[in-house]
Structures are given as structure tokens and as C-alpha cells.
Amino acid sequence: MRFSATVTYLCACLAAPATALAIWGDSASALDTSLKVPGDNPIEFCNANHDGDLIQIRKVDLAPNPPKPGESLLITASGDVKRTIDKGAYVKLTVKYGLIQLLSTTADLCEQLGNVDLSCPLESGTLTVTKSVDLPSAIPPGTYNVLADVYSADDEPITCLKASVNFPRPSLSSFQEAEEL
Numbered sequence: 001m002r003f004s005a006t007v008t009y010l011c012a013c014l015a016a017p018a019t020a021l022a023i024w025g026d027s028a029s030a031l032d033t034s035l036k037v038p039g040d041n042p043i044e045f046c047n048a049n050h051d052g053d054l055i056q057i058r059k060v061d062l063a064p065n066p067p068k069p070g071e072s073l074l075i076t077a078s079g080d081v082k083r084t085i086d087k088g089a090y091v092k093l094t095v096k097y098g099l100i101q102l103l104s105t106t107a108d109l110c111e112q113l114g115n116v117d118l119s120c121p122l123e124s125g126t127l128t129v130t131k132s133v134d135l136p137s138a139i140p141p142g143t144y145n146v147l148a149d150v151y152s153a154d155d156e157p158i159t160c161l162k163a164s165v166n167f168p169r170p171s172l173s174s175f176q177e178a179e180e181l
Helices: 001-012 107-117 172-180
Strands: 043-045 055-063 071-080 090-098 100-108 124-134 142-151 157-167
Touching: 055 157, 090 107, 100 107, 107 124
Parallel strands: none
Antiparallel strands: 043 157, 055 071, 071 124, 090 100, 090 142, 142 157
16 A cells, blocks of 8 residues: 555645556556646546646656556656645545455545655645656556545645556466566
């Protein structure tokens, strides 16, 4: 859960959800282009009108995209904080594996900012965050859906992001290659 939360909160905090749970995959072609977060990623905004969001996400890049189990995922996110974000801000996070809800929680945004070397208050201005995350090698195959809805202490929308990822089953050749090593 810590890994998943780190990536999701990064995305939610800045332009991100980089990560949401390291479960982005090769679903970028299915994205609605009017909702797509700019950059090399499979992330979408929750709705087309996000002008009122307290963080305007400019770009999120994932390397590699799609992420691969057992490898490091480099997340680079940039955006503009329109107004200072104080303690009390929170993230509503939902993660589903297919139709099964794995996680539904509300977390303190300011506590999670520590995972990306930031803290509250998050002052207004331009912000760029880079974070490397080691993905576990055993990610169960299937489709993951992540929703990160982020609010200020006054319940104003900071940002809302979603991602849908499909981790395919390992091919037989993957197992044969592993045996050769």
C-alpha cells in the first residue's frame, strides 16, 4: 500500500495520479483526449473543466510508460499552485482491481507530501517534482482503476485524476528467459 499511495499522492499533489499504485499501463490509446493529462502517461482529469482547480497540472511524464513490474518508475510532474494549500487538505483515493474495490480511503494530503520531499503549506507558484519508485516484481495481472480526488481544507477542489491500467499476464517466454538466468 505504501508504494501505491506514494505514486497516487504524487500525482494528486502535483500533476500527477503519477501512480497510482504503479498501475498504469498501455491504456493511453483509450483515453479521451480532452481529459488526458499532458505528457507521456495514461492519466486523465476527472472532468473537462478543471479551471477552478487549485493546482493546474501542466505535464506528467512516466519512464517507462507503461510501467513494468520489477523496474523503477521515474515520475516527473509539473504544474502551477494557484493558491497556498494548507494543512487539512485531503485525498479521497479509490483503487479497483477489475470490479473488486481494493481500497477506498481518505488520507491527509500534507502527510503524503513528505513522500515527495514537500510539506504544507504548499506555497503558490510553479512546482516540479521528480520521484523514482521501485515497482514490485509481482503485480497480479488484470485491470486496475485508480481515482484520486484531492481537496483543500475548505473543500475546494485541488485536482481530480484517474487512470486505468492493464497489466497483462506474463508470457511463457518471460518464464523461459527467467529460467535461463
